[in-house]
Each structure stands twice: as structure tokens, then as C-alpha cells.
Amino acid sequence: MAHKNIPDIVIGRLPIYLRSLQRMAQEGRQVTSSQELGERLGISAAQIRKDLSQFGEFGKQGTGYNIEFLSNKIRDILNVNRNWDVAIIGAGDIGGALARYNGFNQRGFTIKMIFDNNPSKIGMKIDNFTVLDIANLKEEIAGAGVQVAMMAVPAAYAQDVADRLVAAGIKAILNYAPVNLNVPAGVRVQHIDPAVHLQRMTYYLD
Amino acid sequence: MAHKNIPDIVIGRLPIYLRSLQRMAQEGRQVTSSQELGERLGISAAQIRKDLSQFGEFGKQGTGYNIEFLSNKIRDILNVNRNWDVAIIGAGDIGGALARYNGFNQRGFTIKMIFDNNPSKIGMKIDNFTVLDIANLKEEIAGAGVQVAMMAVPAAYAQDVADRLVAAGIKAILNYAPVNLNVPAGVRVQHIDPAVHLQRMTYYLD
DNA sequence: TAGATTGTTAATCGATTAACAATC
DNA sequence: TAGATTGTTAATCGATTAACAATC
Structure with missing residues (x-):
């Protein structure tokens, strides 16, 4: 798709806006x-308007934004007006929690499969999923055309698994292992590491 | 502690540097x-030097940085050369996974207690912890002087629990619920929401 | 010493904010 | 209409990068 040159930091705020809008919609x-949105999020109103103006004119002077309409526009922009199939790698505590979490569907993602390398887990049921053998990772993922993965494997295996995901055609990896991943251009990575987030806060404590 | 005015974005990179340094140390x-650090992390060398120079001179011209020394300096800056007691709120899949995860100790955090409001979970054992009644949240947390919490409760309860954590003396909250929290000045919040991270990536897919 | 790499300055680049005309 | 709020411009603010003297 041909994107205008939108700063990544703007893209990063859109899911936050969307989440807040969806909550407002739930509130009726x-x-x-x-x-209002800015006050809820701790972001300036000017920045929100500026961000949205990169993509079009979604509001009305005098009245503001229709929540349902704006939500749909942001979903369009973020490409989540469709559902993306997702593979989970690692059927431990975190992988299992992700597999059982039922909030993904309404936000653009459908868990399709979960892998592990532990023979005692392979074949086991987690939620509706049978844990697959990671030996078959490439066939399963490439065969199903899955492009999005969440990785919750031990740090020592993370880079190796990432390489195999890329080889299987994965284009976006959400990595729960506490290591930096090196992936080729064209593959996106996001990291979730609770200790990193905690350390960001302890700086301010005493 | 009297901080010079260090940009938060710099503080946010320090835990990443630290994690990478610790990995190098493990590699011997x-x-x-x-x-080198910049190449591993996808950050420019100039930026790393600039960031570190905010806090002192930790390197040697010609040779670079001693990994153990620099790690310790960053731990000092981030206040994780001590261990922080942490309370977990919510003994579901995520809370349980956090309680069982054994990577926190070496990074400055010690899980001390876990709470839930579900009578069938209260009193249950998770790892070494007995699940406590959330009704006693304030006494337990204030009594133990815990300042750091990880919240993994349903979205609908998140703001209420956050308010009670603040009242109990918590100063830093890592929030796994997919809602924005409003907390008074002086309390830090970080959010972990996998769907937000995934949506940040789907923008670039097609 | 020669080579390498720091810490820092100045220049560049980018992001945020303030302000307001347009208009619902 | 009067009041409110957008979209956008220009100004400000802040962060990143390039470059290099200092020096290990």
C-alpha cells in the first residue's frame, strides 16, 4: 500500500485513540x-487533531467527532477492519494466557494456532487449540498464510524462532522474550517486557 | 532524588541498553x-553516547565501555541496584503467569503478594504465593510498604483497583487491562496491551 | 605510536503547541 | 444566531545526528 509519510509515532497513538473510542461507544x-479524548488520554487536543488530519477530515466544526464513524476510519487506517490470523509460539504460561484471552477478536485478530517444542505439550488442548509441534512451524504457518505471530518462548530460543517465523512468511512479530530480535527489513517487531516497563518507572521513585 | 531534567524518552531507552548489556555479560x-550496542538495538551510536552522557562519563576513548561497570551505572540511575517489592492484582491467566515468571528478581523486582476477588481463588497457591483477598488490599500493601504493582484485572474493574492501589501507597502501576488509567500526579503508569502493539504493526501490512 | 572510540558541540531534523479562520 | 470545535498554519520546542577534538 502506498502510505504518505506518516511518522511512526503517530501510528503508535492511533490504537490508543481507537481503544478509548471503543470504550466510549460501549458507554453509549x-x-x-x-x-475530551485528550483529557482521557493525557494528550493535547491539538495533537489529536493534528494526528487525525494526516489521514483526512473526520470531524465537524462545532460538534466534534462521531465516535462510530471515527472508530471505523481509524480501523481502516490501521488495517484492522479485517481480521488477521495470528500464530502463537510457545505454549507456556504466557502463550497459554494469550491463547485463552478472548479480547483479540473484536480488535482485529484471530488466534489460529499455537506451537511448542515440548513433547509433553504437543497435542495438548489449550482453549480450542491443539498444541502443534514447532517442527512443523513453517508448513503450518506458510500453508495457512499467517502473517502475524506472538512469540512467548525462552530468551535463548527467541532469535532462532524469529528466524524461522520470517522464513515461514511472518511479517509482524510481537515478542514477549526479553531479548532484542534482528529481523530483515519488511518485518515489524514489537517487544513486550514487563521488567523494562517497571524499570522505566523506578527511575522516578525513591 | 533530585533529577536533572532528563527527557523521559531517554529514561525509556536505558532499560533496553541494560537488557542488552546483561545479555552481553552472559555471553562472557x-x-x-x-x-556495537547500537547495531544490536537498531539505535544510532551517537544517540547512545548522548543518552549516557546525561548521567556521567562511563566509557574510555579508544576502548569503549566496560560492560559490568556500565550495567551497574545504569542500574544505579534506574534505581534497580536494589530490589523493589511488587504486588500483583488479579490471579487469572496473566497474573498467574507473572507470579510464576522467575526473571524479575535479577532485574530489580521481587514479587511479594498476589490478590484476587474470586472466593474460589483466594487461599489458593500460585507458585509460593497464597492468593490474598482483594478486600485486604490496602492493609496488606500499605502494611508491607509496597510501592510497585502489576494489574491484571478485567477492564471493568481496572480504574477502581487503580484508585485503591493509589490509596494504599502504590507509586508505579504496570497495567495489563486494555483501558487508560487516571491517576494523580506522582504515580507512574505503564500500559501493556498486546492488541495495541499488534495494531501498530498491521498499519504497515497489506 | 597509530588506531579507535569517547563525550560534546553545533546543525539538522522532526514533533508539539498555540492560535485562529472556517464553519457546523 | 451564538457557541463550539474543527483543520491547519506558523512558531516553538525538543530530539537526533554529524562531526571532531580529546584521549585512551
Whole structure:
């Protein structure tokens, strides 16, 4: 797709806006404003308007934004007005929690498969999924055309698994292992590491 | 502690540097350079040097940085040369996974207690911990002087639990619920929401 | 010494904010 | 209409990078 040159930091805020809008919709709200949204999120109203203006004109002067309409526009932008198939690698505590979590579907993602290398886990049921042998990772993922993966494997295996995911055609990896991954251009990686987040906060404590 | 005015974005990179340094140490390495570290992390060498220079002079011209020395300096800066007691709220899949995860100790955190409101979980054992009644949250946390919490409760309860954590003296909250939290100044919040991270990546897919 | 790499400065680049005309 | 809020511009603010003297 031909993107104008939108800063990644703007893209990073859109899912936050979307999440907040969806919550407002659940509360039965119809309309909001950049000011209200900004107050909820701790972001300036000007920044929200600026961010959205990169993609079009979604509001009405005097009244603000229709929540349902704006949500749909943001979903379009983020490519989550469709559902993406997702593979989970690692059927431990975290992989299992991800497999059982039922919040992904309404946000653009459908868990399709979960892998492990531990013979005592392979074949086991987690939620509706039978744990697959990681030896078959490439065939299963490439065969199903899955492009998005969540990795929750021990740190020591993470880079190796990432390489195999890339070889299988995965284009986006959410990595729960506490290591940096090196992937080729064209593959996106995001990291979730609770200790990193905690350390970001302890700086300010005493 | 009296902080010079260090940008939060710099603080946010320090845990990443630290994690990478610790990995190098495990690999038996003694010395590194801003260039090597930058290549591993996808960050420019200049930026790493600039970030570190905010806090002191930790390297040697010509040779680079002693890994053990620099790690210790960063731990000092981030306040994780001590261990912080941590409370987990929510004994579901995620709370349980956090309680069982054994990587926190070596990174500055010691899980001390886990709470739930479900009578069938209260009193249950998770790892070494007995699940405590969330009704006693304030006494337990304030009594133990815990300042750091990880919240893995349903979205609908998240703000309420956060308010109670603040009242109990918690100063840093790592929030796994997919909602924005409003907390008073002086309390830090970080969010972990896998769907947000995935949506940040799907923008670039097609 | 020669080579390498730091710490730092100045220049560049990019992101945020303030302000307001347009307009619902 | 009067009031409110957008989209956008220009100004400000902050972060990143390039470059290099200092020096190990």
C-alpha cells in the first residue's frame, strides 16, 4: 500500500485513540471532541487533531467527532477492519494466557494456532487449540498464510524462532522474550517486557 | 532524588541498553562500544553516547565501555541496584503467569503478594504465593510498604483497583487491562496491551 | 605510536503547541 | 444566531545526528 509519510509515532497513538473510542461507544456515547479524548488520554487536543488530519477530515466544526464513524476510519487506517490470523509460539504460561484471552477478536485478530517444542505439550488442548509441534512451524504457518505471530518462548530460543517465523512468511512479530530480535527489513517487531516497563518507572521513585 | 531534567524518552531507552548489556555479560563479553550496542538495538551510536552522557562519563576513548561497570551505572540511575517489592492484582491467566515468571528478581523486582476477588481463588497457591483477598488490599500493601504493582484485572474493574492501589501507597502501576488509567500526579503508569502493539504493526501490512 | 572510540558541540531534523479562520 | 470545535498554519520546542577534538 502506498502510505504518505506518516511518522511512526503517530501510528503508535492511533490504537490508543481507537481503544478509548471503543470504550466510549460501549458507554453509549455518540460523539466526542479532541478535547475530551485528550483529557482521557493525557494528550493535547491539538495533537489529536493534528494526528487525525494526516489521514483526512473526520470531524465537524462545532460538534466534534462521531465516535462510530471515527472508530471505523481509524480501523481502516490501521488495517484492522479485517481480521488477521495470528500464530502463537510457545505454549507456556504466557502463550497459554494469550491463547485463552478472548479480547483479540473484536480488535482485529484471530488466534489460529499455537506451537511448542515440548513433547509433553504437543497435542495438548489449550482453549480450542491443539498444541502443534514447532517442527512443523513453517508448513503450518506458510500453508495457512499467517502473517502475524506472538512469540512467548525462552530468551535463548527467541532469535532462532524469529528466524524461522520470517522464513515461514511472518511479517509482524510481537515478542514477549526479553531479548532484542534482528529481523530483515519488511518485518515489524514489537517487544513486550514487563521488567523494562517497571524499570522505566523506578527511575522516578525513591 | 533530585533529577536533572532528563527527557523521559531517554529514561525509556536505558532499560533496553541494560537488557542488552546483561545479555552481553552472559555471553562472557567484557567490553562493548556505542557502535556495537547500537547495531544490536537498531539505535544510532551517537544517540547512545548522548543518552549516557546525561548521567556521567562511563566509557574510555579508544576502548569503549566496560560492560559490568556500565550495567551497574545504569542500574544505579534506574534505581534497580536494589530490589523493589511488587504486588500483583488479579490471579487469572496473566497474573498467574507473572507470579510464576522467575526473571524479575535479577532485574530489580521481587514479587511479594498476589490478590484476587474470586472466593474460589483466594487461599489458593500460585507458585509460593497464597492468593490474598482483594478486600485486604490496602492493609496488606500499605502494611508491607509496597510501592510497585502489576494489574491484571478485567477492564471493568481496572480504574477502581487503580484508585485503591493509589490509596494504599502504590507509586508505579504496570497495567495489563486494555483501558487508560487516571491517576494523580506522582504515580507512574505503564500500559501493556498486546492488541495495541499488534495494531501498530498491521498499519504497515497489506 | 597509530588506531579507535569517547563525550560534546553545533546543525539538522522532526514533533508539539498555540492560535485562529472556517464553519457546523 | 451564538457557541463550539474543527483543520491547519506558523512558531516553538525538543530530539537526533554529524562531526571532531580529546584521549585512551
